[in-house]
Amino acid sequence: MRQPLTTLATLAALATPVAAQESQRPSFWDAFSVESIGxxxxxxxxxWARLLADIRYDQVSIDPAALRIVLTGVRIAPYLPDVPEGMCEVRIERLTMNGQPIDVRDARRFRIALDGVAMEAGCLPLQPAGMLRGIGLPQVTAGRIEADVTYDYPSGGMMARISADLDKLATVDAEIDLDYISYRMDFSLEEPEPRGAIDVNGAVVAIQDRGAWDITRKFIMPGPVNPEEIGPVIGAGIEASLQDANGEGVALTEKQRAFARDAGAVAASFLTTGRQVVVATAIETAPLRIDLTQEPAFAPLFDALNPTVSHSQPQLASAISVAALDAAMKAETPPENAFDIGRALITGIGAPKNPNGGIRLLLPLAREGNTQANFLIASEIAAIKPVDAYGHALRAAASGIPGSLALLDRIEREVPFAKAVEQQGSLLGDPDDALYGDLAGMRSAAREFLGGTRRPRSWLAAYYWSSMAAAAGDASSAALRDEIGEIMRLRGDAKGWAEEANSIDNGVLRDWIAKDVPGRLR
Incomplete structure (x- = not known):
């Protein structure tokens, strides 16, 4: 018996390396992994891109879950007409492209970031390229160039942003906030054509000088410059440009004249301070709809956009004062402006982002019934404390705050059944006695409790009133009662719901008799 056992042990030992090697061999299904497909x-x-340019890179890294692609050591030589080979090359140390993570389905985002960029002057048109070479800049370099576009499906709006840190030239930041992007068909035509429009909330362009002004001055103003004299000159030049844009016979509007004056004053100040120049819209009644299918008259459009020019971002005008912010952070009880400061701290708009400080200020307001505070808190803690966030989201959704229902539904998927029922029950009062004699009211209450926008969401209350109305012969309520059970089954909470439903069934029967519901409805 020992010989066969020894032989088997030897064969197993010899087979082990082979098995290990076999397990490390790629299989056919490896070709269908997310990484491979990406x-x-x-x-x-x-x-396809190499049909337009000579493109090379050292390494590539793909993260499918985050929809992120990273290329390093990128070298691009585009095929440009009338440009000798080797005159135009773009080098990028790191190129990062981000899409929307696969677990976020309400929006689509695309971001591209270029780090360590160097572009030969030969890539530019002849005159700018000659100017750069003339001042000793054979290439344009940038520490970072970034573009970011986010489209929100529920609202139909879009945010677009681009920023560039151009070495020895300037830092440029631009963004536009579109409330809605409209695509529609014009069926009044014999052959329907697509139409489009955008609803603009605002736009900002900021330029911080890092040497570009000194370069420009050498070409346009080589001699000494008096800031007091240059302001009116620049203002007059802008007026002339606006007049040309208006067209023949259209006089400058008062807003155009004011913009030209302000631009001249900012330019004169810029000569001595070297600060940034910010051009921003100040739309009086946002959003402003712009029809893209026809060219609008320039003067009315300019007045509607109401652009301003200054040295600082427009958000600074509404920023929380340092004194108020410091006092609020040190106060033991929330100050009168606690909501504004708390919102600024949570959103990072108007004050540095500090969620803990913002929640500390907003929590007492939320407990007192400020549903906007509930919404801000729920949005901030949804990912890390879904159970706590759920109670806040219930209150916010019941008050109809835009976006709160989607937030409530998203959080609800992460909350255990028992906790969700407990949170829902904490917002319920006694049943409205008048509903027992109002069949339509019962049906409406059931749907409102299930929806969670006009009344706080409560599966138990929705089931109670739909069962009561169904017993009185309302088919719609009977369907809703069954729908609630189906929702619980699909959540995976059929067992827990069965226990709750049995308790509600007993309550409905008890109240049906005690309240004499049939007698009230007759």
Missing amino acids: TLALNSVMS
Whole structure:
């Protein structure tokens, strides 16, 4: 018996390395992994892109879950007409492209960031390229260039932003906030054509000088410059440009004249301070709809956009004062402006982002019934404390705050059944006695409790009133009662719901008799 056992042990020992090697061999299904498919897609895109430019890179990294692609050591030589080979090349130390993470489905985002960029002057038109070479800049370098576009499906709006840190030239930041992007068909035409419009909330362009002004002055104002004299000159030049844009016979509007004066004053100040220049819209009644299918008259459009020019971002005008912010952070009880300061701290708009400080200020307001505070708190803690966030979201949704219902539904998927029922029950009062004699009212209350926008969401209350109305012969309520059970089953909470439903069934029968519901409804 020992010989066969020894032989088997020897064969097993010899087979182990082979088995290990076999397990490390790629299988057919490896070709269908997310990483493999992502790499194949990138290679396909690069094959097409190389029809337009010579593109090379050192390494590529793909994160499918985050929808992120990183290329390092990128070198691009575009095929440009009338440009000799080797005159135009763009080098990028790191190129990062981000999409929307796969677990976020309400929005679509695309971001591209270029770090360590160097572009040969030969890539630019002849005159700018000659100017750069003339001042000793054979190439344009940038520490970072970034573009970011986010489209929100529920609202139909979009945020777009671009920023660039151009070495020895300038830092440029621009963003536009579109409340809605409209695509529609004009069926009044014999052959319907697509139409489009955008609803603009605002736009900002900021330029911080890092040497570009000194370069420009050498070409346009080589001699000494008096800031007091240059302001009116620049203002007059802008007026002339606006007059040309208005068209023949259209006089400058008062807003155009004011903009030209302000621009001249800012330019004169810029000569001595070297600060940034910010041009921003100040739309009086936002959003402003702009029809893209026809060219609007320039003067009315300019007045509607109401652009301003200054040295600082427009958000600074509404920023929380340092004194008020310091006092609020040190106060033991929330100050009168606690909501404004708390919102600024949570959103990072008007004050540095500090969620803990913002929640500390907003929590007492939320407990007192400020549902805007509930919404801000729920939005901030949804990912890390969904159970706590759920109670705040219930209150916010019941008050109809835009976006709160979607937030409530999203949080609800992460909250255990027992905790959700407990949170819902904490917002319920006694049943409205008048509903027992109002069949339509019962049906409406049931739907409102289930929806959670006009009344606080409560599965138990929705089931109670739909069962009561169903017993009185209302088919719609009977369907709603069954729908609630189906919702619980799909949540995976059928067992827990069965226990709650049995208790509610007993309550409905008890109240049906005690309240004499049939007699009230007759």
